[in-house]
Amino acid sequence: MTYVAWDESMSVGVPVLDDEHRRLLDLFNGLLESGITPDNHAELSSLLASLRDYVAVHFAREEAMMERCGYPDLDSHLAAHRYFADEVEKLGRDFDGDNATMLRVDLILLLKDWFVEHIQRTDSRYKPFVTGA
Template identity: 40%
Template sequence: MAVISWSEMMSVGVPVLDDDHKTLVGFINLLQHSIGDPEEYVAVYSVLGALEDYCLHHFLREEKMMEAGRCPQLDQHHRTHEGFAETVRALKARYEEDQSSVRARDCLTFLNDWLVNHICTTDMNYRAWLVGHAGAKAVGETMSLADQRLDSGPTDWRRLRILVVDDNPNFCGILTAILNGVGVSSITVSHDLAAGKMALIGQPLDLLISDWHVGTESGLDLVKWLRQCPPPLCGLPVLMLSGHERMINRDLALLAGADEFMEKPVAARSLLICLSRLAAKVR
């Protein structure tokens, strides 16, 4: 199955919704790249989780904009969205029962058919009501996947500079897609500790996301090294990821100097809420 290339033929003429669609297409392509990867199961669940989070967010944004634009197809659109969400939830439930029962190939046919056909046919029906509609545009632009109440205010995702240290290119792609989806464009990826240290020293950064196992090396060593650096580098907020959730892993990560710990596979919304907390530390 071929990778999907975004084209202007897929544009619905509403920039904020086109951006959502590009993110969703990107997740489908990440599934394609994950076929046969040693961590394919992690990639599949992470993508399914990200699709569930992003689609619920995107569907709500789309429906709120259609409501603002008084689009007559709103009810039909909502039913179609519900059907997609139910299928993704079913795939996730199958995975949680037996991760070997859901492979990347199992998801691709459904996702390709549904998303591409939905964007290129169903979504085109609301163009006449939403293109150029100032009220609908205002509604869409105020909605964020990571909306939450923070004393320090909303996160300015577009200004964040993030370093990801992980030896798995597909998982790095998933993280990058999630971050791109909320507006983060300054993302540096390193696949070993030496490259990670060079990136940390060589450029201004706001956040570090590191895997526990980076090839044969330990992300804990990177965090310990970071905390021994001179200020302000030593104070860089750190999220540590691990494929094995054990209380001792969490404790060791925090003792090494990490600020937050999350288990792989990650859920998009949970990841963004966690990063919002870390970003508040650098304001």
């Protein structure tokens, strides 16, 4: 089951960033589909590490692009990214504490209430600056 599928409402007008958003959604979906149980420790650990690493790569690219374009609301966007990165760290702590229920709940909240919202509301605000539209 795919929890959230990328669609055009999430396009930020920059193909590489859309691809990265799709990849991040895949990682979230993969984590939720993997069956969050103690038997699955190795797979979960590697998926969580991939999510954390890819979030860092993606945010760095997005932030550099906003800077290049002189995006005026960069500071609040950076703060939103820092919040999300901290929440992803918190997933790692749920996992280290063997709190499978909390890990699942936090993943779903972070995916649906934060990540999708962030793409549609916050990322979409840089679209005119980066595409010149």
